[in-house]
Amino acid sequence: MSTFIERAKFSCALGGAISTVAGIHRAIPIVHAAGGCAGMLSGSYNLAAGYRGLGYCGGNMIPTSNIAENNIVFGGEDRLSEQIEHTLKALDGDLYVVLTGCQVEIIGDDAVAVAGKFKSQNVIGVSTPGFLGNALKGYDAVLSAVARGTVQEAPVKDPLTVNILGVVPGHDVFYRGNLEEIKRLLGLIGVKSNVYFAAGETVEDIKKSGNAALNLVLSPVSGVLTAAAYKDVHGIPWLRSELPIGPTGTRAFLLQVGEALGISKALVEKVLRAEESYYYSYLERIVDIYSDLDFQRYAIVAADSYYAHALTRFLANDLGWIPHLTSINDIEGEFEREEYRASFSDINSETKPIVVFEQNAGEILNRIRESWPLNRSQKYYDSLSPAYVVGSGIERDLADKLGAAFLAVAYPVSNRVVLNKGYAGYRGSLTFLEDLFTNLVAAR
Amino acid sequence: MSKYTDELEYGFTSALAPPVRETRIGVCSAYCGTCAELNRDLKTGCAQLQNRKFAQSGGCQLGLAMGIASSLTRSAVVIHSPLGCCSGFGGSAGLRKTMRASKGKKDEEFIWAHTNMDQLDVVNGGTEKLKEAILYIDKYSRPEVIIVANGCVPGIIGDDIDSVAKELQGSVSARIVPIHCEGFKSRYVASGYDAAYHGILRHLVEPAERIERALPDEGKDAFERYRISRTVNIFNVGSNSNGDEVELSRLVSALGLYAKVLPLHATVEDLSHIGEAGLNVSICATHDDYLLGHLKERFGTPYIIDTLPIGVVNTNRWLRVIAAEFHLEKEAERLIKLETTALEEAIEPYKKVLAGKTIYVGGGETRILTTAQYFSYLGMKLLGVKAHNVDRFVEEFLEETDGPELSIEVAAGQPAEELAILNRLKPDLYCGHMGANGWVTRLGIPVIPLFGQSLNYMGYSGAFELARKAAKAIKNTNFAKNISSNVSLPLRQSWFESDIRDNIKPDDLL
Numbered sequence: 001m002s003t004f005i006e007r008a009k010f011s012c013a014l015g016g017a018i019s020t021v022a023g024i025h026r027a028i029p030i031v032h033a034a035g036g037c038a039g040m041l042s043g044s045y046n047l048a049a050g051y052r053g054l055g056y057c058g059g060n061m062i063p064t065s066n067i068a069e070n071n072i073v074f075g076g077e078d079r080l081s082e083q084i085e086h087t088l089k090a091l092d093g094d095l096y097v098v099l100t101g102c103q104v105e106i107i108g109d110d111a112v113a114v115a116g117k118f119k120s121q122n123v124i125g126v127s128t129p130g131f132l133g134n135a136l137k138g139y140d141a142v143l144s145a146v147a148r149g150t151v152q153e154a155p156v157k158d159p160l161t162v163n164i165l166g167v168v169p170g171h172d173v174f175y176r177g178n179l180e181e182i183k184r185l186l187g188l189i190g191v192k193s194n195v196y197f198a199a200g201e202t203v204e205d206i207k208k209s210g211n212a213a214l215n216l217v218l219s220p221v222s223g224v225l226t227a228a229a230y231k232d233v234h235g236i237p238w239l240r241s242e243l244p245i246g247p248t249g250t251r252a253f254l255l256q257v258g259e260a261l262g263i264s265k266a267l268v269e270k271v272l273r274a275e276e277s278y279y280y281s282y283l284e285r286i287v288d289i290y291s292d293l294d295f296q297r298y299a300i301v302a303a304d305s306y307y308a309h310a311l312t313r314f315l316a317n318d319l320g321w322i323p324h325l326t327s328i329n330d331i332e333g334e335f336e337r338e339e340y341r342a343s344f345s346d347i348n349s350e351t352k353p354i355v356v357f358e359q360n361a362g363e364i365l366n367r368i369r370e371s372w373p374l375n376r377s378q379k380y381y382d383s384l385s386p387a388y389v390v391g392s393g394i395e396r397d398l399a400d401k402l403g404a405a406f407l408a409v410a411y412p413v414s415n416r417v418v419l420n421k422g423y424a425g426y427r428g429s430l431t432f433l434e435d436l437f438t439n440l441v442a443a444r
Numbered sequence: 445m446s447k448y449t450d451e452l453e454y455g456f457t458s459a460l461a462p463p464v465r466e467t468r469i470g471v472c473s474a475y476c477g478t479c480a481e482l483n484r485d486l487k488t489g490c491a492q493l494q495n496r497k498f499a500q501s502g503g504c505q506l507g508l509a510m511g512i513a514s515s516l517t518r519s520a521v522v523i524h525s526p527l528g529c530c531s532g533f534g535g536s537a538g539l540r541k542t543m544r545a546s547k548g549k550k551d552e553e554f555i556w557a558h559t560n561m562d563q564l565d566v567v568n569g570g571t572e573k574l575k576e577a578i579l580y581i582d583k584y585s586r587p588e589v590i591i592v593a594n595g596c597v598p599g600i601i602g603d604d605i606d607s608v609a610k611e612l613q614g615s616v617s618a619r620i621v622p623i624h625c626e627g628f629k630s631r632y633v634a635s636g637y638d639a640a641y642h643g644i645l646r647h648l649v650e651p652a653e654r655i656e657r658a659l660p661d662e663g664k665d666a667f668e669r670y671r672i673s674r675t676v677n678i679f680n681v682g683s684n685s686n687g688d689e690v691e692l693s694r695l696v697s698a699l700g701l702y703a704k705v706l707p708l709h710a711t712v713e714d715l716s717h718i719g720e721a722g723l724n725v726s727i728c729a730t731h732d733d734y735l736l737g738h739l740k741e742r743f744g745t746p747y748i749i750d751t752l753p754i755g756v757v758n759t760n761r762w763l764r765v766i767a768a769e770f771h772l773e774k775e776a777e778r779l780i781k782l783e784t785t786a787l788e789e790a791i792e793p794y795k796k797v798l799a800g801k802t803i804y805v806g807g808g809e810t811r812i813l814t815t816a817q818y819f820s821y822l823g824m825k826l827l828g829v830k831a832h833n834v835d836r837f838v839e840e841f842l843e844e845t846d847g848p849e850l851s852i853e854v855a856a857g858q859p860a861e862e863l864a865i866l867n868r869l870k871p872d873l874y875c876g877h878m879g880a881n882g883w884v885t886r887l888g889i890p891v892i893p894l895f896g897q898s899l900n901y902m903g904y905s906g907a908f909e910l911a912r913k914a915a916k917a918i919k920n921t922n923f924a925k926n927i928s929s930n931v932s933l934p935l936r937q938s939w940f941e942s943d944i945r946d947n948i949k950p951d952d953l954l
Binding site: 002005010028056063064065082090101397 | 497501502503505507525531532535553555556557559563564576580584596597627628629631633856857859880934935938
């Protein structure tokens with residue numbers, strides 16, 4: 001059973017579903033709910049995902065059945081049917097996805113069945129009421145429905161094609177930049193990838209994604225249900241992986257994919273050496289200022305499980321920062337928490353991070369206080385300083401209270417604009433370092 | 445009072461929830477035609493009974509209610525719903541800092557919680573989680589006020605947030621304010637303002653206790669009575685800026701009156717003195733007739749709901765009605781003369797640039813009609829307006845408009861219809877509500893926002909700023925041109941070519 005959450009870093013399943021559809025080129029959501037849900041939820045991602053914008057058909061452009069109190073009493077299926085019919089006339093899309101809100105699910109409307117009547121016109125229906133859970137649930141609901149209903153059967157698999165799952169548009173504020181780097185890296189070892197949401201990928205590519213030899217799930221939480229749907233319907237096996245950030249993460253990622261697809265290790269190693277050499281040729285630029293000004297920091301990471309370990313490992317293993325505390329906000333089960341905690345065994349710095357699971361944003365400060373001797377106004381005090389908080393936008397106040405530097409990476413991010421940048425891979429980690437260090441020199 | 449509210453009754457605060465505006469005021473939320481046609485159909489009542497075949501998303505009254513309630517100083521919010529309702533807080537929480545800083549108020553961390561209702565809660569009810577959340581917030585951040593807002597899910601399954609508030613009130617230090625603002629209950633999203641003010645009226649507007657002087661002092665008492673009788677409460681709204689408040693306060697003070705700005709960003713202490721005023725003045729009828737009507741009942745404070753002080757004509761009119769209440773007509777005329785003389789000189793260069801340029805205005809009903817009137821005043825040619833809703837508060841504007849053939853669309857959100865109209869009218873400039881401007885940019889038309897929380901629009905200084913802003917927008921229109929050539933809209937060509945009046949239909953409720 002879920003509990004209340006203080007300052008949740010999520011919208012609901014419908015929000016995640018809308019954001020996921022908005023990530024697909026020329027896809028159009030049709031929301032069966034009260035009039036405000038679609039616009040408000042899409043608006044959350046417009047402002048809180050690095051000003052991602054409304055997209056092709058977001059915000060108040062989203063077709064909505066706009067049900068009211070009388071529909072709550074008499075049902076809204078007829079209204080939805082009328083709305084779909086007129087949407088097809090008015091709006092030009094390659095895929096129409098009917099999504100449902102809480103109201104119509106409680107009264108028992110069968111929106112998926114109504115959508116089914118328009119199947120020949122590229123309409124699919126997905127049940128996505130907010131009470132299903134957080135945004136990640138909406139992502140999986142939409143993509144599993146796509147895997148079951150839109151992706152075409154492909155009896156012959158291409159041994160060097162993979163699908164990338166678990167990267168939730170908008171919830172990963174840097175999703176496009178991240179996916180483009182992952183696609184580039186996989187291309188270097190000869191692997192074609194469907195990433196769904198990057199520039200140049202279309203609904204046609206998604207329809208053909210059934211020919212992949214492997215699905216890679218880059219998150220411990222999202223993407224698993226979709227991978228299961230692909231396995232079920234298209235017989236594609238899946239592998240849990242991780243968002244690769246920086247040399248350590250990317251090396252592990254490419255070696256894992258290479259091994260799974262039977263790619264020659266020599267080829268992968270050759271690519272890794274070239275990429276690492278590229279990475280260090282740029283990292284070298286900050287060696288002097290890093291050393292002269294002492295840019296080593298205590299790192300406090302507060303993020304969802306998709307980013308938390310990946311960021312911590314980069315900061316600790318690659319950058320040489322001191323990983324003090326990492327707080328994860330999206331894993332609830334005890335077993336899953338222990339499994340995730342175990343993943344930190346690959347942190348190879350002398351100091352290991354304290355790993356906590358905390359849904360309530362305000363509690364992170366308490367966990368930090370418990371983790372460090374209090375200042376009792378003694379003459380000499382070993383403070384948790386200099387520190388750097390890498391979290392979501394909500395952690396800005398935490399950083400202020402700690403006197404720490406701050407960079408917002410995890411959703412929500414509303415204090416900076418994100419266009420094509422990403423933090424994945426070698427190139428993304430250089431961008432991450434630019435952003436981290438820019439904050440340290442910004443006042444000059 | 446106001447001729448618009450003469451037939452309205454208040455006195456709803458003994459009920460747990462306010463009536464929605466559809467029943468309380470009556471509203472047209474779907475219309476497409478000319479001003480003259482709308483005027484005719486409003487009178488017959490037909491305009492109020494329309495809906496659309498192809499509908500798009502609008503707003504949610506929960507969002508508007510929270511815009512008001514969450515602004516209160518030292519307040520925290522518990523949203524009783526799944527995680528999506530008000531998830532926009534994640535992106536807007538930081539704005540509290542800039543808003544408060546712009547008003548010179550102390551920085552505050554904005555704290556909120558969701559009860560995070562799930563499938564089990566839909567079946568079993570979620571009041572236990574609501575209790576836990578309230579107790580946690582009270583202990584964690586010790587706010588003065590805990591706003592409890594209920595979304596659609598508890599509204600449909602029947603969770604009783606008022607009983608929870610009553611039960612816990614004795615165990616927490618904050619005042620608990622339940623607000624009923626389920627989105628599905630009203631398509632007229634301004635119902636959310638009534639919902640917020642209903643909660644505030646019921647739970648926060650308690651007159652401050654008067655402490656008698658130890659030594660009687662009739663002189664001081666008389667002065668205090670005088671001060672109160674000359675105090676004007678100006679009711680601010682979420683879409684006005686600190687610049688607007690400073691300007692309107694300056695003008696009211698210039699008449700020799702005491703200006704106070706309420707209720708957004710107010711403290712509980714400020715609210716306890718809300719009844720100590722000689723006059724309550726609205727700057728936007730859509731926002732606060734419910735509050736002003738009830739304050740009249742409770743404290744006997746007369747109120748003015750007339751126009752929105754945007755542009756020269758409406759700022760003059762706003763000042764004149766206030767001055768008339770205090771028999772300060774002469775003073776008002778002197779002030780108006782002084783202000784308009786200086787302003788006319790200042791806007792002369794902009795009038796030259798803007799003369800003959802065409803414009804279209806979209807947004808809240810009073811705001812767009814007053815803003816449009818000002819653009820006409822500047823010598824621009826008004827091609828049409830789009831109102832979120834139309835109700836009694838703008839009937840007079842519609843009757844007075846110089847262009848009975850002027851295109852008017854009534855729709856909250858719904859950019860498809862508006863874009864089809866704009867594609868035909870092709871104005872030189874568009875001035876619109878948040879959420880609309882981006883679509884119009886994609887159509888290739890340069891835009892300026894209708895309001896902005898850091899920009900001055902109201903009063904004489906606002907008139908200057910708005911003229912300056914309109915003139916600035918046409919100094920370089922490349923952004924809209926480049927976007928429209930390279931970014932596509934989802935609307936089909938056939939939609940642009942169709943008669944969008946066909947999209948309007950009689951409401952199913954009939």
